[in-house]
Amino acid sequence: MMEPNLHEFSDGTVLAEKLADQVAHRLAAAVEARGEASLAVSGGSTPKRFFQALANRDIDWAKVTVTLVDERFVPADHPRSNHLLVRENLLQGKAAAAHFIPLYHDRPSVEEAAQAATAAAKAISPPFDVVILGMGGDGHTASFFPHGSTLNEALDAAGPRSVLPMEADGAEEPRLTFSFSSLTDAGMLVLHIEGQSKKDVLAKAQEGTNETEMPIRAVLHRASSPVDIYWAP
Numbered sequence: 115m116m117e118p119n120l121h122e123f124s125d126g127t128v129l130a131e132k133l134a135d136q137v138a139h140r141l142a143a144a145v146e147a148r149g150e151a152s153l154a155v156s157g158g159s160t161p162k163r164f165f166q167a168l169a170n171r172d173i174d175w176a177k178v179t180v181t182l183v184d185e186r187f188v189p190a191d192h193p194r195s196n197h198l199l200v201r202e203n204l205l206q207g208k209a210a211a212a213h214f215i216p217l218y219h220d221r222p223s224v225e226e227a228a229q230a231a232t233a234a235a236k237a238i239s240p241p242f243d244v245v246i247l248g249m250g251g252d253g254h255t256a257s258f259f260p261h262g263s264t265l266n267e268a269l270d271a272a273g274p275r276s277v278l279p280m281e282a283d284g285a286e287e288p289r290l291t292f293s294f295s296s297l298t299d300a301g302m303l304v305l306h307i308e309g310q311s312k313k314d315v316l317a318k319a320q321e322g323t324n325e326t327e328m329p330i331r332a333v334l335h336r337a338s339s340p341v342d343i344y345w346a347p
């Protein structure tokens with residue numbers, strides 16, 4: 115197991131700027147090397163400042179594809195939509211030129227939406243250049259929730275690159291999530307967390323091994339790419 119690299123910052127604003135620098139650098143290098151780049155980001159409340167910082171970095175955004183690590187099964191105008199968060203905070207300014215691939219699809223069931231999202235994601239050649247994960251206080255990451263309905267399948271390192279449906283007590287609505295195998299071989303794999311309570315959750319996750327209780331352990335213990343943890347109080 116590779117030890118994660120811990121990057122600590124004095125506050126969330128400094129973190130957002132430094133992380134935006136690193137991510138922009140990676141994306142620019144991928145565009146230089148292959149003519150395209152891919153970025154998968156998380157929703158929730160933590161990434162907002164980072165999105166705003168990244169949106170104005172001067173890279174060739176028209177060659178960048180942005181998608182979500184996970185999404186709530188709600189349309190893009192819903193207040194809990196991660197797409198809405200990304201549209202309002204990241205796909206702005208220079209980054210408005212980026213191509214966005216949503217995970218939400220208007221289908222009768224979350225299973226059918228996940229199939230449509232898996233098909234749409236084939237437009238992105240693997241692995242992702244950059245993946246930014248978050249973590250909940252219950253030890254979930256992406257929509258790998260403790261005791262989630264498809265957790266074993268989602269965390270299977272040998273499973274396909276796909277988007278899966280996920281339901282769990284800790285999630286308000288059904289979710290759509292990229293599988294573990296799609297996310298954890300990224301060129302740059304970041305876990306972005308803020309606040310002392312999340313540092314405590316991280317320490318607890320690092321001490322134990324039960325992934326059903328704390329799915330973030332799968333990332334910490336067996337991601338094939340090194341994990342860069344970005345933390346600020």
Ligand SMILES: O=C(O)C(O)[C@@H](O)[C@H](O)[C@H](O)COP(=O)(O)O
Binds near residue numbers: 159
């Ligand atoms: O859609 C989501 O909710 C996520 O992508 C999720 O995995 C998130 O990263 C964590 O729940 C942390 O959320 P906060 O930043 O709000 O604490």
